Amino acid sequence: MKAYKQPESVLVVIHTRELEVLLLERARQPGLWQSVTGSRENDETPLATARREVFEETGIDCAVHALSDWRIANTYEIFATWRDRYAPGVTHNTEHVFALELPGRIDIRTAPDEHRAHDWLPWQAAAERCFSWSNRDAIRLLGEANKGT
Secondary structure, eight states: OOOOBOSEEEEEEEEETTOEEEEEEESSSTTOEESEEEEOOTTOOHHHHHHHHHHHHHOOOGGGSEEEEEEEEEEEEOOGGGGGGBOTTOOEEEEEEEEEEESSOOOOOOOTTTEEEEEEEEHHHHHHHBSOHHHHHHHHHHHHHTTTO
């Protein structure tokens, strides 16, 4: 029996205090840049999913840095090309938004089967590079909330 992805995921915007944002380029979709994302597994809470995905995709331990739950949930239609990963009839996903603040840029270890490159960008440039509207909006919210700090 096929194991389907749950239609519940997380988006984690990793950034420095100076508002440089870490973006990852998808291995299977070159040119598509994003923050850390991932689907809930088993009975994980969104917070547990965020911690696991950050570690799997970057090697960063969230216990060492400030992970915050923005208490924002975006619901969007799943791209048709990715719907076969979900149970028949599932068309929408709910994404919980988090942010992880780092004191500055740190070395990361990407998962080569998931990402082919990474880049640290000022928040405005990072927002423009994202292919996902929810990722772009989260980065813009980060920047706007921190203007003048």
